[in-house]
Amino acid sequence: xxxxxxxxxxxxxVQKKPFxxxxxxxLLVVIVVICAGGALGGGDGSKSSDSSSAASSKKSxxxxxxxxxxxxxxxxxxAIKVGDLMNHGDGGDALADVEKSLGKPSTxxxxxxxxxxxKDYIWTKGNVSINVQFNDDKVVSKDIDGFKFARKTKMNLDxxxxxxxxxxxxxxxxxxxxxxxxxxxxxxxxxxxxxxxxTGTKGGTVTLQFTxxxxxxxxxxxxxx
Numbered sequence: 376x377x378x379x380x381x382x383x384x385x386x387x388x389v390q391k392k393p394f395x396x397x398x399x400x401x402l403l404v405v406i407v408v409i410c411a412g413g414a415l416g417g418g419d420g421s422k423s424s425d426s427s428s429a430a431s432s433k434k435s436x437x438x439x440x441x442x443x444x445x446x447x448x449x450x451x452x453x454a455i456k457v458g459d460l461m462n463h464g465d466g467g468d469a470l471a472d473v474e475k476s477l478g479k480p481s482t483x484x485x486x487x488x489x490x491x492x493x494k495d496y497i498w499t500k501g502n503v504s505i506n507v508q509f510n511d512d513k514v515v516s517k518d519i520d521g522f523k524f525a526r527k528t529k530m531n532l533d534x535x536x537x538x539x540x541x542x543x544x545x546x547x548x549x550x551x552x553x554x555x556x557x558x559x560x561x562x563x564x565x566x567x568x569x570x571x572x573x574t575g576t577k578g579g580t581v582t583l584q585f586t587x588x589x590x591x592x593x594x595x596x597x598x599x600x
Contacts, residue, residue, distance in 0.1 A: 445522065448500045451476045452519045452557075455507060460491055461563045464513025470496075473507060473514065491515075508560075516560035523573055526552040530574045530581050532598040538583070542590040544568060547583060554583075574598060 458467020
């Protein structure tokens with residue numbers, strides 16, 4: 376609203392309200408502030424999104440790398456040949472060959488197995504551990520634990536109950552996939568394999584024992600249909 380002012384000579388002047396006191400000016404200021412805040416907020420959101428995406432990508436790449444390394448570790452374990460404990464490891468791989476494949480062991484120790492002095496060598500990669508026993512620097516047993524296969528087929532209670540005594544190791548593997556844990560040894564010509572499957576059911580495990588490739592015992596824990 377304008378204001379009239381009269382001077383000492385009786386002249387009348389109209390004093391207009393300064394522009395910064397007018398309503399349209401402050402409306403314009405509010406609009407500018409809102410737009411600027413939105414632009415800044417959008418920029419922060421973009422940076423946050425980019426950072427989250429990069430972290431997720433790195434995590435995924437690290438997981439893929441671990442899976443690949445563990446799979447290679449498992450292949451090297453499977454390739455190790457076991458010799459006869461009672462014949463000084465005859466037919467088993469030499470220590471030098473195993474070290475060439477797996478590298479230097481993480482830990483070593485010496486024990487007696489069925490009256491025979493053996494050396495235990497352990498290799499680890501992440502949560503996976505390979506334990507190989509040697510007699511006269513020849514492999515006489517091997518086992519792996521901490522490994523977990525990604526498999527589609529999950530062994531349930533019905534599947535477990537359907538496993539017949541005398542079933543071969545290869546038949547079980549063909550039906551349910553490779554075991555996650557495996558222990559193999561050869562004594563006086565008798566091969567014993569203890570295999571463990573993590574079934575995908577929370578806490579569910581299946582343990583099968585084979586003698587000369589025929590199932591001799593089976594146990595399960597936590598299986599459901």
